[in-house]
Amino acid sequence: MEGPITLHLPDLAATGRLAARLAPAARAGDVLLLEGPLGAGKSAFARAFLRHLAGDPALEVPSPSFTLVQSYELPDGRMAHHFDLYRLSGPTDLTELGWEEAREGIVLVEWPDRLGALRPTAEDPTALTLALAHGPAGEARLARFSGWAGRLGALLA
Secondary structure (H helix, E strand, C coil), X not given: CCCCEEEEECCHHHHHHHHHHHHHHCCCCCEEEEECCCXXXXXXXXXXXXXXXXXXXXXXXXXXXXXXXXXXECCCCCEEEEEECCCCCCHHHHCCCCHHHHCCCEEEEECHHHHHHHCXXXXXXXXXXXXXXXXXXXXXXXXXXXXXXXCHHHHHC
């Protein structure tokens, strides 16, 4: 496990730039666990991350709040999956959503506490936890990272 590393994100654009810095380092099998309260920037981060992975700044990336998962075929043939588990009643529902198959690609998970025992451990080298929080002023956010041992420090330096 690497981290935690905390960054100050002064605005939404900074959240997008951060996602663009991290996206090229994502590998098949990686899972990004996006934590934080409503409005902290989880969906904005996921949207920017997926657009960068796809190489398409105009890619439509709807929130999977009601569909629970949205999948994207990337130009290099990999798949990326964006899960929003806020409305999930429990981890048993993940089977229907194709959780095991999704784990073969790149996975972003909002509300990862709903994963229960399926949540990757802190020692899992494929897991990156990003905890977003409202900062002290206006649009500001705080981003706290842990995971991706050996990769994270160089990306955020």
